[in-house]
Amino acid sequence: MIKTEKERQATEMSYDKYDFRYDTNDYQIIFNRGLNKDVVKEISRIKNEPEWMTEFRLKGLKSFFEKPMPQWGANLNDINFDNIIYYMKPSDTNKKNWDDVPSYVKETFDKLGIPEAERKFLAGVGGQIDSEVIYHNVKKEFEEKGIVFLSMDEGLKQYPELVKKYFGTVIPYNDNKFAALNTATWSGGSYVYIPKNVKVDLPLQAYFRINAADFGQFERTLIIADEGSQVSYLEGCTAPRYSSESLHSAVVEIIALPGSKVQYITIQNWASNIYNLVTKRAFAYKDASVYWIDCNLGSKVTMKYPSIYLLEEGARGEVLSVAFAGNGQHQDAGAKIIHVAPNTTSTITSKSISKSSGRATYRGLLKVYPNAKNIKSSVKCDALLIDKESRTDTYPTIEIEEPDATVTHEATVGKIGEDQIFYLTSRGLSEAEATTLIVLGFVQPFTKSLPMEYAVEFNRLIELEMEGSVG
Amino acid sequence: MYGEIKMTTLEIKDLNVSIKDKEIVKGLSLKVKQGEVHALMGPNGSGKSTLSFAIMGHPRYQIKNGSILIDNESILGTSPDERAKKGLFLSFQYPSEIPGVKYSNFLRLALNSLRKAKSLEPVSVIDFHKMFKEQIKNLGIDDSFASRYLNEGFSGGEKKRSEILQLSILKPNIAILDETDSGLDIDALRIVAENINRLAKEENIGVLIITHYQRILRHLHPDFVHVMVDGKIVKSGGKKLAEELEEKGYSDYVKEVIAE
Ligand SMILES: Nc1ncnc2c1ncn2[C@@H]1O[C@H](COP(=O)(O)OP(=O)(O)OP(=O)(O)O)[C@@H](O)[C@H]1O
Ligand SMILES: [Mg+2]
Numbered sequence: 036m037i038k039t040e041k042e043r044q045a046t047e048m049s050y051d052k053y054d055f056r057y058d059t060n061d062y063q064i065i066f067n068r069g070l071n072k073d074v075v076k077e078i079s080r081i082k083n084e085p086e087w088m089t090e091f092r093l094k095g096l097k098s099f100f101e102k103p104m105p106q107w108g109a110n111l112n113d114i115n116f117d118n119i120i121y122y123m124k125p126s127d128t129n130k131k132n133w134d135d136v137p138s139y140v141k142e143t144f145d146k147l148g149i150p151e152a153e154r155k156f157l158a159g160v161g162g163q164i165d166s167e168v169i170y171h172n173v174k175k176e177f178e179e180k181g182i183v184f185l186s187m188d189e190g191l192k193q194y195p196e197l198v199k200k201y202f203g204t205v206i207p208y209n210d211n212k213f214a215a216l217n218t219a220t221w222s223g224g225s226y227v228y229i230p231k232n233v234k235v236d237l238p239l240q241a242y243f244r245i246n247a248a249d250f251g252q253f254e255r256t257l258i259i260a261d262e263g264s265q266v267s268y269l270e271g272c273t274a275p276r277y278s279s280e281s282l283h284s285a286v287v288e289i290i291a292l293p294g295s296k297v298q299y300i301t302i303q304n305w306a307s308n309i310y311n312l313v314t315k316r317a318f319a320y321k322d323a324s325v326y327w328i329d330c331n332l333g334s335k336v337t338m339k340y341p342s343i344y345l346l347e348e349g350a351r352g353e354v355l356s357v358a359f360a361g362n363g364q365h366q367d368a369g370a371k372i373i374h375v376a377p378n379t380t381s382t383i384t385s386k387s388i389s390k391s392s393g394r395a396t397y398r399g400l401l402k403v404y405p406n407a408k409n410i411k412s413s414v415k416c417d418a419l420l421i422d423k424e425s426r427t428d429t430y431p432t433i434e435i436e437e438p439d440a441t442v443t444h445e446a447t448v449g450k451i452g453e454d455q456i457f458y459l460t461s462r463g464l465s466e467a468e469a470t471t472l473i474v475l476g477f478v479q480p481f482t483k484s485l486p487m488e489y490a491v492e493f494n495r496l497i498e499l500e501m502e503g504s505v506g
Numbered sequence: 507m508y509g510e511i512k513m514t515t516l517e518i519k520d521l522n523v524s525i526k527d528k529e530i531v532k533g534l535s536l537k538v539k540q541g542e543v544h545a546l547m548g549p550n551g552s553g554k555s556t557l558s559f560a561i562m563g564h565p566r567y568q569i570k571n572g573s574i575l576i577d578n579e580s581i582l583g584t585s586p587d588e589r590a591k592k593g594l595f596l597s598f599q600y601p602s603e604i605p606g607v608k609y610s611n612f613l614r615l616a617l618n619s620l621r622k623a624k625s626l627e628p629v630s631v632i633d634f635h636k637m638f639k640e641q642i643k644n645l646g647i648d649d650s651f652a653s654r655y656l657n658e659g660f661s662g663g664e665k666k667r668s669e670i671l672q673l674s675i676l677k678p679n680i681a682i683l684d685e686t687d688s689g690l691d692i693d694a695l696r697i698v699a700e701n702i703n704r705l706a707k708e709e710n711i712g713v714l715i716i717t718h719y720q721r722i723l724r725h726l727h728p729d730f731v732h733v734m735v736d737g738k739i740v741k742s743g744g745k746k747l748a749e750e751l752e753e754k755g756y757s758d759y760v761k762e763v764i765a766e
Contacts, residue, residue, distance in 0.1 A: 453566065458602040460586040461562050461595075462616035462672065463623070472615070476606030476655065 053304065055146060056275040057139040059247050062165075064124040068249065069117045072096065075219050078122050082188055082222070085195060091208060095218025098209035105212060108398065109336045109367040114310055119251045119282055121220050123165040129189055131172045140169050147273065149242055156488060158237035159184040163254060164244045166222040177235060182266075183228040184239050187255045190226020197228065201257060205288035205316045205344075213312040213338075217253045217286040224254030224285065229264035229295070238267040238300075238486065243285075245274035245309070251282040258288070260295035260323070267298040269489065276306040280335060283309055289317035291325050293347070298326040302489055304496055305333035307364060315341040319379075322349035328484055329356040331368050332496050340398060342371035345379035345410075352381040357481045359500050360393030360425070369399040369430075374440070377408040385416040386478050389425035390500070397429045397446075405436040413443045419477050420450050421470065449477075471501040513540045514577055514593050514679035516561070516712065521572035523553070523560040523737075529570065530556040532737035540679050540712040545723055545748060547716075548734030549756050554716045555599050557734075558682045562596040563589050576680075590616075591623040593679030597669035597686050599716075603657040609668075610638055610652040613675055620676060641674045644704075646697050662689035670698050674705055680712040687715075687722040699725030720752040735759045 059065060064081065066074060075096050079089040104111055126137045133141060133150060144150060144162050149170075153160045159173035161184070168186035177184075183194070191198045208218040225241045245252050260266055274281065283305065291297045297317065305311055311334040317325040327341035343352030354370035372381040387395035397416045418427035429446050451473050459469035475482070475494055482490045516538045523531035530553040538544050548554055560567045561574055563586040573580050576592050584592075604612070618628040629637070635652070642651055645667050657665055666686050673681055683702070687695055699722050706713050706726075715726065723731075723745070731747040732739045733756065740759045741747065 452602065455602045455604055457559075457562075457564050457586060458598065459604065459612070459616075461590055462612075462676065463587050463590040463620040464616055465587050465619070466585065468615070468619065472607055472612065473604060476604055479606030479655075 053147075053273040054275045054306065056246055057143065059123065059125075061137070061139070062123055062125050063127075064122065066120055066122045068120055070096075070119070070121055070220070074121050078220060078222060081122075081124075084191065087199065088191065091203060092219045092221075095208040095215045098215035099212060099219055102209075102212040102215060108338050108396070109365045111310070111312070111336065114280070114282065118249055118279075120247065120249055121251050121253075122222060123247055123250060124167050125164045125246070126169055128167045128169055129171050129186055130169060133170065136170050140164060143244060143246070144170065144242070147242060147244065147271070152240065152488065156237060156486070157240050158182070158235050159239045161186060161225055161241040162244070163223040163242065164246050165250060165252060168223045173239075177237075180233050180235075181230040182233060182235060183226065185226045187221070187224040187226045187257065190257065194226070194228070197259065198226065198257065201259060201288070201290055203288075205290065205318050206286050206314050210314060213284045214286050214314040217255060217284050217314070220251065220253045221255035221286070222253060224256040225258070225268070226256070227258040227266065227268060229260045229266045231261045232263040233261075234265040235267070238269045240269040240271070243270060243272045243283075245281055245283065248277040249279050249281060251284065254285050256285070256287040258297060258299070259290045260292060260297045262292045263294040264292075265296040267300065269300045269302070269486075272301070272303040272305060274306045274309055277308055280308050280310060283311045283313070285313045287313070287315040289325060291317060291319045291323035293321040293323060296324045298328065299341075300328040300485065300489065302330050302493060302496075303332060303334070303337075305337075307333060307335055307361070309334045311337040311339065313339045315339065317341075317343045317352070319343055319345050319347075319350035319352055321347035324351040325353070327354045327356070327370070328481070329354065329368070330481070330493060331356065331358040331366050332500060334364060334366075336365045336367070338367045340369045340371050340400070342373065342400075343381065344373045345376055345381065347376045348378045350376060350379045352379075354382070355384045355481055355484055356386070357478050358385075358387040358395050359497065360387065360389045360395040361500055362391035362393055365394045365396070367396040367398060369397045371400040372402070372412065373400075374403040374407045374410040374412065377406065377410065379407065379410050381410075381412045383412075383414040383416075384480065386481055387416075387418045387427055388421065388474055388477065389418070389427050390421040392424050394426040394428075396427070397431065399430070400432045401434070401442065403435040403437045403440045403442070407437050408439045410437070411441045414445070416446045417477070418448045419474065420448065421474070467501070471498055474501055514712065515539045516594070516680045517575040517578075518561070519573045519575070521557070521560065521574065522570040523556055524568045524570050525556065525566060530737055531560065533572070534734070534738055536714075536732065536739065538680055538712045538714050541706075541710050542730065543706060543713045543715070543726055543728045544730045544732065545715050545717060545726070545728040546732050546734055547718065547748065547751055549760065552734045553737040554734055555684055558596055558684050558716065561682060562586055562594060587619070590678070591620060595673055595676060595678035595681040597666075597673060597681065597683040599684040599688075601657045601665050601669060603659075605655055605658050607656045608652070609654050609656050610634070612656050613638070613672060616672075617675055637675060641671055644674065644701055645671055646694075647671060663691060663694050666690055667694065667698060670701055674701060677705070677709045678711060680714070683713060683715040685716055685718070687717050687719060695721060696725065702726060720748055723748045733759055
């Protein structure tokens with residue numbers, strides 16, 4: 036499957052559905068490029084924040100400047116922090132009614148299918164463009180149950196005590212260079228609180244859209260699931276394609292209190308010019324369950340390792356992830372599970388696909404603390420290589436400090452079999468269709484865990500990624 | 507019959523097929539017309555499966571000499587899907603497993619790409635399921651098949667029935683059935699044979715069945731029987747030949763080849 040230059044060009048992804056943009060002339064605020072204390076203070080001032088948050092941001096900034104660029108993973112050395120715009124406000128924020136949203140914003144959300152999804156199957160939805168959440172609404176029946184789903188900025192305004200109690204406790208301001216950057220410059224994201232024993236049977240969805248070029252999106256999400264509650268949160272991410280690089284660096288903190296169940300689903304489909312460097316972590320208390328379902332499509336570089344700390348007995352954690360590394364992309368993704376307490380269980384299932392010059396790296400950590408007796412964990416990583424140029428590597432770190440632990444680990448690297456392709460093509464499918472079908476089959480364990488609407492969209496995205504991949 | 511009905515002919519002329527530069531098929535000729543039933547018999551390793559892969563266009567099999575024609579047009583160099591679109595079908599001796607791909611999804615996709623090539627409208631999910639249900643009933647296949655993954659974990663017999671299920675939905679002009687009878691229990695063999703018969707008649711399919719056993723031929727009544735030894739057809743005849751082979755084995759023909 037050696038490709039000509041023309042065919043190689045054809046393997047560049049077609050993001051027609053997502054590759055549209057609006058000019059930023061009507062934006063209310065656009066900062067100058069670059070980052071310093073004044074930029075951070077100005078963000079905080081615009082948002083009218085309490086002083087502790089301004090201080091917290093500045094601590095984050097200091098840590099960001101102090102920390103060297105991480106060199107252990109994907110190549111980040113080309114990021115030019117001076118060329119990035121750190122805050123952009125497209126319009127008034129937090130509208131509860133579609134009619135109050137400016138027409139170009141509405142058009143963006145319409146194209147992404149958000150209003151339709153809201154009507155059909157969501158309990159609540161938030162839509163962020165660049166730095167700010169423009170639309171936000173929760174259906175009445177869910178609001179009445181006491182569910183809080185706001186932009187993080189609104190959350191801080193309306194629930195300062197709870198935010199102060201939890202913000203930055205799961206992921207400290209100095210956790211890593213990009214979490215520190217997010218702490219300094221965060222804007223938008225979601226604040227979610229599910230009251231005791233409330234089960235939200237429809238998902239909440241947040242949509243993060245980058246519209247502008249040379250921009251940094253730093254949304255910040257905090258989910259607190261109170262005792263015995265249950266929630267499913269979905270996030271979607273897209274951006275148009277520009278020739279220069281943008282940065283997306285989010286922080287997501289989940290607190291799963293005793294007996295709660297939290298599912299966090301990401302369908303990320305960034306344009307191929309985005310650096311996507313995200314820190315996601317959950318604390319699971321007694322008998323709580325946390326599920327990260329993480330789909331990494333698109334971007335230039337993604338580094339993301341959703342993690343779960345199983346802090347008390349009976350806690351359960353599961354990470355299910357898919358990464359697709361297309362031409363010129365590096366997906367450095369994985370999962371971290373930390374068994375702190377005895378009688379906790381975890382599963383990591385990772386599937387990666389590499390195509391053309393794409394590179395998929397699985398990087399994981401499974402840690403069992405001393406005295407965390409009777410824990411069970413299974414880690415399974417499967418990589419699929421589409422052609423000769425594609426690449427995959429696996430760095431599974433396992434640190435077990437308790438002899439009484441049941442841990443299984445399995446890693447496979449597969450290529451698409453010639454006989455499989457022959458079988459399918461002998462039935463009338465083209466080689467490209469056959470390859471795509473095999474890839475869809477490969478990610479099926481992931482797809483089947485998605486809500487139906489998302490499964491359809493996810494399959495469509497994989498088909499897009501695969502388009503023209505066979506020479 | 508109304509108007510002219512086009513009858514497809516598969517013709518193999520003087521074919522040499524190599525794998526990894528080892529010659530397996532050595533100057534073989536054979537002609538199968540739509541509506542005819544041919545049986546191809548021969549000892550293990552004589553090259554029967556190699557021949558069927560070469561006809562279907564497996565990239566690993568190199569054609570060193572000769573030609574494969576459909577209606578006098580060479581299909582050498584065309585891809586397997588193009589051959590499928592010309593009406594060829596191969597029931598595999600060992601079908602591949604494709605994890606995670608739902609049986610019914612796959613088969614509907616395959617059917618619709620064949621239909622597209624004939625400029626026919628795609629079959630809707632609902633219509634497909636009707637069609638599917640009817641055929642699995644004919645073949646005594648369990649309802650759960652639709653949602654199982656393609657050939658994954660199928661028993662030997664299930665794989666063979668599944669190949670015939672695909673035949674019954676895709677309705678080719680010429681079908682090569684590579685040991686479709688092996689691994690089937692007695693009842694399954696009867697059901698599969700009846701279905702092949704029915705399809706061959708109803709859809710006027712030309713059949714080239716590769717087999718080691720007389721049993722299935724008793725149901726299929728082949729018009730022609732060919733004996734393949736060491737990459738060549740060494741004898742062709744009628745149904746009688748199959749009976750003779752079952753009695754005596756291949757030893758007469760094997761000797762002949764060695765004596766050459
Ligand atoms: N991929 C391969 N690599 C090497 N040799 C092969 C390959 N495929 C087939 N052969 C050889 O070619 C010869 C013919 O094999 P083939 O499978 O066509 O025989 P067959 O007549 O179908 O036998 P059977 O009755 O056992 O199915 C055998 O000697 C086999 O070992
Ligand atoms: Mg064989």
